[in-house]
Amino acid sequence: MTSQTTKRVALALTVLLATIGSVRMASARDDELIGDAQRTIAKFNRVDSGLADFLARSAGYVVFPGVGKGGYVVGGAHGTGVLFENGVPTGKVTLNQVTVGPQIGGQEYAEVIVFETPRVLANFKQGHAKFAASASAVALDQGAAAIAQYKNGVAIFTQMKGGLMAEASVGGQKFTFEPFTTAR
16 A cells, blocks of 8 residues: 555544544433433432323423523523324434523523424424523423423423523523434
8 A cells, every 4th residue: 555545544443433432422421311300300200290291181291300590681592302103202402591671690491392283393393493481381390391381382491590680681591402413
């Protein structure tokens, strides 16, 4: 082999090994996120046992194990979650939120967004869903699933994890869906 060919083969092998390594690392991070999401659902179900039936009747749901939120006049929130369809994790969802108005503080909460129909779920996956969580969110408590109602095909459950925030702001959540590359 010539020196030039050897360099090309070495470069190709390096790129291939780096790609395989990054896919394995992403898969491990995805598995950790899925585990966090499953533990969050288990915790939600312990608080309200009716939630399991509510989720089973849905077209799908996203679980955000932790959403961090903070602000001082202008605020923001960010979280990464998992989309489940028929109880199976199918992809990663990123939540970003910007708010403007009187607000101060920071908090963390878990959130489950439930989709009533396949059409609403498909719109969400295509990036056509933007809404304010506070507009229709139900604070998780015993019996919350029994009284929860869909608004425009979506129901949202939240549970505070910590922090303190006072706000009277306006804003919305934007979501990005990315399918998992390997079957779960």
